[in-house]
Amino acid sequence: MDLAYQPSMLDTVMPSVGPLTGGMVRHELSRGAWVDHLPGWVLGSDAVLETLLHDVDWRAERRKMYDGVVDVPRLLRWYGERDELPHPLLTDARRQLTRHYIEELGEPFVTAGMCLYRDGRDSVAWHGDTIGRGARFDTMVAIVSFGSPRSLLLRPRGGGDSIRFPLGHGDLIVMGGSCQRTWEHAIPKTARPVGPRVSVQFRPTGVA
Numbered sequence: 001m002d003l004a005y006q007p008s009m010l011d012t013v014m015p016s017v018g019p020l021t022g023g024m025v026r027h028e029l030s031r032g033a034w035v036d037h038l039p040g041w042v043l044g045s046d047a048v049l050e051t052l053l054h055d056v057d058w059r060a061e062r063r064k065m066y067d068g069v070v071d072v073p074r075l076l077r078w079y080g081e082r083d084e085l086p087h088p089l090l091t092d093a094r095r096q097l098t099r100h101y102i103e104e105l106g107e108p109f110v111t112a113g114m115c116l117y118r119d120g121r122d123s124v125a126w127h128g129d130t131i132g133r134g135a136r137f138d139t140m141v142a143i144v145s146f147g148s149p150r151s152l153l154l155r156p157r158g159g160g161d162s163i164r165f166p167l168g169h170g171d172l173i174v175m176g177g178s179c180q181r182t183w184e185h186a187i188p189k190t191a192r193p194v195g196p197r198v199s200v201q202f203r204p205t206g207v208a
Helices: 045-055 088-105
Strands: 025-028 033-038 062-065 068-071 075-079 111-117 124-127 141-147 150-156 163-167 172-177 183-187 197-203
Touching (some): 045 111, 045 141, 088 197
Antiparallel strands (some): 025 033, 033 172, 111 197, 150 163
16 A cells, blocks of 8 residues: 655654553543543554554455445445454554553453544544444443544534644543543544554444
């Protein structure tokens, strides 16, 4: 896969995850939703990105929309609980996230969904991850971003002012509480020239 990418000059160390305490900032939203944000959690994230771009068997999907079938504007890959992840750092990241949130979440992160945004034309529309238990119960989705920063927008379900988090180069964001039911999130298209970004979403069992 030939995707142009401009590495971060500050991201040349061996891949590792930093501490989850100290730099994490929690943003309390409305109706029991919250977001934790930790920029630059993964050190050496560009090396992980290279593996994800070239070693993952990315899949293009088509979905029914209104009266037709359209291409999903990003590439996808799903890893179940027993699947080996494509880079050992991801296994370590999932383990560290489980250890940090286990008391609050009550269960481990087990699956890993991945999205490849090849350029600014790839996107995801407003949605909540409400297929499964997230439609009825509080849960968490932890997202680690690799590559060129793209804006993740969040807004209250039903409309309202949005908040923006630029995510890339090893940034972490965790959506928790009622966030999947009461808020929506999106990655909008952009006309700016941007390189590829991979989003890795860790979820508990039954949350999709």
